Amino acid sequence: MSPAFTTVISGLRGELADMVRMTGEAMGRATEALLNADLEQAQTVIAADRVIDDLNQRIDDRSVRLVSTMAPADSEVREILAILRVATSAERMGDLAVHIAKSARLRHPDSAVPEAAREIVREMGELAEQLALEAADVLETQDARAASDLKAADERLDALHRRLFGLVLSPDWKDGIEPAVDLTLISRFYERFGDHAVSIAGRAALDPR
Amino acid sequence: MSPAFTTVISGLRGELADMVRMTGEAMGRATEALLNADLEQAQTVIAADRVIDDLNQRIDDRSVRLVSTMAPADSEVREILAILRVATSAERMGDLAVHIAKSARLRHPDSAVPEAAREIVREMGELAEQLALEAADVLETQDARAASDLKAADERLDALHRRLFGLVLSPDWKDGIEPAVDLTLISRFYERFGDHAVSIAGRAALDPR
Numbered sequence A, B: 001m002s003p004a005f006t007t008v009i010s011g012l013r014g015e016l017a018d019m020v021r022m023t024g025e026a027m028g029r030a031t032e033a034l035l036n037a038d039l040e041q042a043q044t045v046i047a048a049d050r051v052i053d054d055l056n057q058r059i060d061d062r063s064v065r066l067v068s069t070m071a072p073a074d075s076e077v078r079e080i081l082a083i084l085r086v087a088t089s090a091e092r093m094g095d096l097a098v099h100i101a102k103s104a105r106l107r108h109p110d111s112a113v114p115e116a117a118r119e120i121v122r123e124m125g126e127l128a129e130q131l132a133l134e135a136a137d138v139l140e141t142q143d144a145r146a147a148s149d150l151k152a153a154d155e156r157l158d159a160l161h162r163r164l165f166g167l168v169l170s171p172d173w174k175d176g177i178e179p180a181v182d183l184t185l186i187s188r189f190y191e192r193f194g195d196h197a198v199s200i201a202g203r204a205a206l207d208p209r
Helices: A003-036 A039-070 A074-107 A115-141 A144-169 A177-205 B003-036 B039-070 B074-107 B115-141 B144-169 B177-205
Strands: none
Touching: A003 A039, A003 A074, A003 A115, A003 A177, A039 A074, A039 B074, A074 A115, A074 A177, A074 B039, A074 B074, A115 A144, A115 A177, A144 A177, A144 B177, A177 B144, A177 B177, B003 B039, B003 B074, B003 B115, B003 B177, B039 B074, B074 B115, B074 B177, B115 B144, B115 B177, B144 B177
């Protein structure tokens, strides 16, 4: 890979890492909004998603120009495509944080999360945020071992996802159908968020150089 | 755009259209499997997704080679990226059909869809399949009006999605929490499938030439 190309790519990776970190912070705030029925916090997350979308657009534009001006080789094209896919995943992670924030807004001033499910949802939110921050680190370090640690954290998130289903389907569930339906979607959003973080880390660690 | 480039792109568009049609057929079969608790049909959909994944990989490889061998201009790079995004969406549509098939498998020999929800789910399945087939047509015709008709069909799908939520949350719902949770996810899968079809048609109709 040419030195000029490497410099541009590492700049793009840095911006991507910032973008992925933002989605982690958005998810952290969305979870707070959800647990505390905090409408203002929810609105903040929803409004701030524009910044993430704009970053995606900028990375997209620069990647296109990079391809059309630098006559990249096969491996370089693959690197740029990996970057574009990471940006798409990160944009989707931002959307998923918005979905969580909207769940909070929908049930405000009540909480969408009944007492019985609070602890699981809190843990899911923490893990999701952590996964995003770690995926951002992998974008900068390209550390394959960190990418594989991330997979383990995602498995914990999936286990919580299953536990939440177990809870709402158990005979002990006393909160009725509406919270069960809300939690089904909320849990799915966290799970998808984690999948995207794992996919980002996988692409970031796979350095084609 | 150079004639050689145009020829390759139109070949890729044709393959993409086939791929998107396959996801529509997969969704049609997955819906049958769901409504009839047909385990064999569900397994067929799950196994056949490999073909869709392989097509995605092939389109991916060819696009990379196209970029690195043809020194494309900005607009040509955008066209190739649009193709790659469509392929990613189509792969995801295949996954969503698999999710529906897996819901059928999970509850077999029972049906995951209680009588009260059958008609809505049947309509959602039909609309989803239709959306995929129409998106495939737009890939070949690049007809902007057809792309906008697709949006209207997707709004009908979204309306069914809301109706299903209304149903499981109504006091008339007598089927309990498990089918409500199943239907929440199933309905979400159809809705996302429709979103991807609309996004594909939008990209396909936006011809940068």
